[in-house]
Amino acid sequence: MLSANRQRLAIPLLLLASTAGPAYWALPEGLSPLRSLGIILGWAGCGLLLGSLLLMLRETWLSRWLGGLEDMYRWHHRAGIVAYVALLAHPLALAVDSWPEFPAVAWQTLSPFGNGWAVRLGWLSLLLLMFGLATTFATRIPYRSWRWLHASLGVGVLLGLGHLLQLGIEEPVLPLLALAMLLLGWRFIRDDAGLAARPYLVHSATPIANGVVEIGLQPLAEPIAADAGQFVVVAFFAGAGFRGCGQFHPFSVSSIGGDGEIRVGVKALGDCTRHLQSIAAGVPARVHGGFGSFLAGRPATVQLWLAGGIGVTPFVALLRAGPLSQPTTLIYLYRSAADAAYLAELQTLAAADRLLSLQAHATGDLPPDLASLLPAGRDLASRECYICGPPAMVAAVRRALRRCGVTTRHIHFENFDFR
Amino acid sequence: MRRLYICATAVFWLLVATVAIVGNWSPAADPASAPAPERLIPVAELAKHALPNDCWMAIRGVVHDVSAYLPEHPSRPSVVVPWCGREATEAYETKTRGRPHSAQADELLARYRIGRLAAERP
Numbered sequence: 001m002l003s004a005n006r007q008r009l010a011i012p013l014l015l016l017a018s019t020a021g022p023a024y025w026a027l028p029e030g031l032s033p034l035r036s037l038g039i040i041l042g043w044a045g046c047g048l049l050l051g052s053l054l055l056m057l058r059e060t061w062l063s064r065w066l067g068g069l070e071d072m073y074r075w076h077h078r079a080g081i082v083a084y085v086a087l088l089a090h091p092l093a094l095a096v097d098s099w100p101e102f103p104a105v106a107w108q109t110l111s112p113f114g115n116g117w118a119v120r121l122g123w124l125s126l127l128l129l130m131f132g133l134a135t136t137f138a139t140r141i142p143y144r145s146w147r148w149l150h151a152s153l154g155v156g157v158l159l160g161l162g163h164l165l166q167l168g169i170e171e172p173v174l175p176l177l178a179l180a181m182l183l184l185g186w187r188f189i190r191d192d193a194g195l196a197a198r199p200y201l202v203h204s205a206t207p208i209a210n211g212v213v214e215i216g217l218q219p220l221a222e223p224i225a226a227d228a229g230q231f232v233v234v235a236f237f238a239g240a241g242f243r244g245c246g247q248f249h250p251f252s253v254s255s256i257g258g259d260g261e262i263r264v265g266v267k268a269l270g271d272c273t274r275h276l277q278s279i280a281a282g283v284p285a286r287v288h289g290g291f292g293s294f295l296a297g298r299p300a301t302v303q304l305w306l307a308g309g310i311g312v313t314p315f316v317a318l319l320r321a322g323p324l325s326q327p328t329t330l331i332y333l334y335r336s337a338a339d340a341a342y343l344a345e346l347q348t349l350a351a352a353d354r355l356l357s358l359q360a361h362a363t364g365d366l367p368p369d370l371a372s373l374l375p376a377g378r379d380l381a382s383r384e385c386y387i388c389g390p391p392a393m394v395a396a397v398r399r400a401l402r403r404c405g406v407t408t409r410h411i412h413f414e415n416f417d418f419r
Numbered sequence: 420m421r422r423l424y425i426c427a428t429a430v431f432w433l434l435v436a437t438v439a440i441v442g443n444w445s446p447a448a449d450p451a452s453a454p455a456p457e458r459l460i461p462v463a464e465l466a467k468h469a470l471p472n473d474c475w476m477a478i479r480g481v482v483h484d485v486s487a488y489l490p491e492h493p494s495r496p497s498v499v500v501p502w503c504g505r506e507a508t509e510a511y512e513t514k515t516r517g518r519p520h521s522a523q524a525d526e527l528l529a530r531y532r533i534g535r536l537a538a539e540r541p
Binding site for chain 2: 023028031035077078081084085088092095096099103104105106107108112133134137167168169171332
């Protein structure tokens, strides 16, 4: 595995190469600055989109190389939006090139009407990217619909490459088109259709708090390789009187058994996970993973763990895996006692392990007063801090820790927002 | 990122609308304004201009000196240069998968017109 620093640089370097490669290949000579800029922006946007497609693949080996699935998705989003801006500027720069002499030619260059299929495909591609990104940011759309709307971005990429083919540029575009189709097909077949996932069977389902069920999964073939603190992507199907939604969702692993059995904590956050609260033993499932590395490679220094709601699950998995080797404070925040999953078990573990100090707080409906919950500044500065919970809570805790003088490299966190 | 998306999209449509409005109200580029002396150019003379930096092409009976435009052509030089110094109407009409160039390309081509191809004597 690459070192942490190399991993941090892996994705930016990959995106730089995928952007600079096509732009260098198409580097114009002797053209006006605006026309040159338009051409470079088009190729750079195309390269960035291909890099972005690679980052949407959900493969354990790839996520290990590139520093984790969360980093990959974060850069997938960044690359996508930067490519979109570059591709919007591409036709504008080409059109504006002839603007000072012939404004009419500028419009003829840009117009989707009467310009042949090359320009029409370019426009269709841009409109699909525009539509796909608009839906990407619409978080209120149900996940099932959102996934398909988001897929329109992939069609937009293919149409953009079709635009280049129509311009008669076949030499590098045909391999790029093949690569784009390979990446899209890979994602669809291996990840969305579940070919990369392993077959499991639900053998237990235990409600552990309001709207939280812990599901035990027994492998039917070779089990996945996962560590405590990681998450897996699971789809539940129809069987034993239950009809699962068949969509892959990320869930934190709460324990890993010696026989390959894993347990996951599932909180009712949407239609699919709400339905899973009534799952029963015997339901078939497919499991892919494990992913995530934010709790891996922890140094042997004093630690502070902050968990919000179901975000406590990866910490529970670590504690279940064995006794701690460094003094650790776990601050567990939940709305009310009825919502506090694993609380009784955590209290038992804390009583048995002198290195674990548990602070459990019911916050009610108001945001917690973090300043009063965090250890004193001097004590805090020497700790490695790990945060897991809802995005708003993670953001608030990060701000509070920085205000207390904790540097960014000592703050580790993980978001589960895959949209 | 959401803010960047909204701002970029809004600026894009604003600029497209500006180019469309001004472009539609402005007079079209007049190909006749480009110097295009109507001289007759024999095939033998056409054939002498078959280099990337000295490239004449005969398209639909009209000879064009496209040397200055070649670097701007979206295709690779290997696609276009072989047609320098030749009658290239068929290539022009069947650009990609048998489709002709656009009306805009026709207009652009007219700016490089230098004469008419002289008819071959039997």
